[in-house]
Amino acid sequence: MKIPAFKSMVLFENDDYVVVNKPPFIASLDERNAPGDLNMLRLARQYSPDAQVCHRLDKETSGCLLIAKTPDAYRSASMQFERRKVTKNYHAIVNGHVIFTDLLVDLPILNAGNKNVSIDRKEGKRAETIFNSLTYFKHYTLVNCQPITGRMHQIRIHLATQKASICGDELYKGKPVFLSAIKRGFRLAKGEEEQPIMKRFALHARSLVFKGMDESEILVEAPYPKDFAVLLSLLEKYDS
Template sequence: MKIPKFADLILFENDDVIVVNKPPFISSLDEREGGEINILRMAKNYWPDAQICHRLDKETSGSLIIAKTPEAYRSVSMQFERRKVKKVYHAVIDGTHVFDELLIDLPILNVGKSSVTISRQEGKRAETWFQSLKYFKHYTLVECRPVTGRMHQIRIHLATQRASIAGDEMYKGQPVFLSKLKRKYHLGKDQEELPIMKRFALHAFEVTFALLNGEIITIQAPYPKDFETLIKLLDKFDS
């Protein structure tokens, strides 16, 4: 995998914060001791005092806020704590689902080893709004707006609706193969077909928060190449 230049990921920057479009397959923070590249390390090479204000799953792409100063880090962290940061994700889900401002309010329990479950007894409150954006024959593009910020929140909330994110095998999502979409699709002899996306189809499309001067900004992160390709192929062969 080619590691991009940090400067090429920047969507917005001022004296206090940077918003980047995180590529898929790069962790937000150090996952374990070791030499694995991550956004925090890339950010610190660019700006030594950089601190990551929240995190995205390794496979999730999209908008990520990085503070350049302790004051900015405190300010953005408080906004997250008070649920003032508005986050909008786009996901491609298995099946056709009509979500019209659907609120899923199901508590999530972290059971360790990067795994969560729904637990009404022991789970922490978790709320997500869902809105269908575009329908295909076998898939739906949905907008997801998490109110809380629990681990795997969007992924497990969608799974409870039998609407798992495409490619999210942890929550029973199936990878998308071109052979499933395109009639008369032929693989060459001894060739193994790879999924259109090598990850689950979730992208942090937009983030809205207040700068230190009180100005509210909204930053949108364009789809990365793999997500854009999936949408194009669904448009062509599954609409």
């Protein structure tokens, strides 16, 4: 996979912070099972030597990633995340026609390590997400997801509890979208195996609101990457 230049990912930058539009398939930080792989932290430190990634996005998730350029900026951002002062909005394309209007899902999540995440009302930590449907298709829905807390896989598992798994998120029973399922008369060439329209789960960190070191509010929005935009356009064309 070709890694884009870090500068081309930048959505916002000042003396203290840089917000990038993280491409899919690049980890935010070092991974245990792939310690030598390129990740956003390493790329950021080539750009700004003292860079620190302020929060994580799953490897397959694209979108807004906040990076601090100084230790003081990192401390400030960390406190904002801890106190739930950062507003994060994600867009997900989910299986099914689902109607969410300010739906608050308040289900505790247990992270047992090694990406083993489950809903556990006894041992889990509090996890809250607000969901709103944005665009309806016949068989799919574009949903805005606002996590109040920041648990691992929170949006993914909370959507799964609502029978609205993210397209392509096989870990939580999300089915990928194939063109043959939405385009009438679609035919594959002989001997060809159909690939899903999007080769990852359809989750994008759409926007981020936080405070700069001067206490001014900073709002950053990340355009959809190509795969997410293509899936949406095909749903609009063939599944509306």
